[in-house]
Amino acid sequence: MTQSPTDSLHLSGKMDTRIFLIGFMGSGKSTLGKILARKIGYQYVDMDQLIEETAEMTIPGIFKEHGEEVFRKWEYDILLELCKRDRLVISTGGGAPCHGKMMQLMNEHGTTIYIQLPPEVLKDRLLRSPTERPLIQGKSETELLEFITQLLAEREAFYKQATLTVDGLNLQMDNLVALLGSR
């Protein structure tokens, strides 16, 4: 079997066993997470999806029936479980790093990557996204941009604690993989 550069990085044992992708809603965590996982041979896990499967409810349903506080508690519980598993690329919900001790937990148990994008780009992506997101439901385009701008400014205090920050507009996956392997 031939070995790709990625395999050798992998086998060198330098890469963390858990890679957490963090960033605002619409920043592409799931899309990039799947690509990254495939490249490095890790399993891909979507935290939101795991919460939905465990609760047997959709995220909007959880927000509606139980409220955001309960959602954050479940998010934390799922994260704790994921921190016990190895060789994972995990895409987190946009609010996860900003609640309780989730950012600290992720930094203690793996490498965190913040996918950074400007509010206008996030707004355009969210307007096009088919995913229902309770925090932005029913907002006009102007309201959405205002909401993103304000919330992103607050959340960046957490997102910027990430091990790595990458530009979501010019992300070179091979460079990212090389960076992860050289740490």
Ligand code: S3P
């Ligand atoms: C949230 C982001 C969502 C989901 C929930 C709350 C947030 O995930 O966890 O709707 O607080 O930003 P995505 O970032 O995958 O949209």
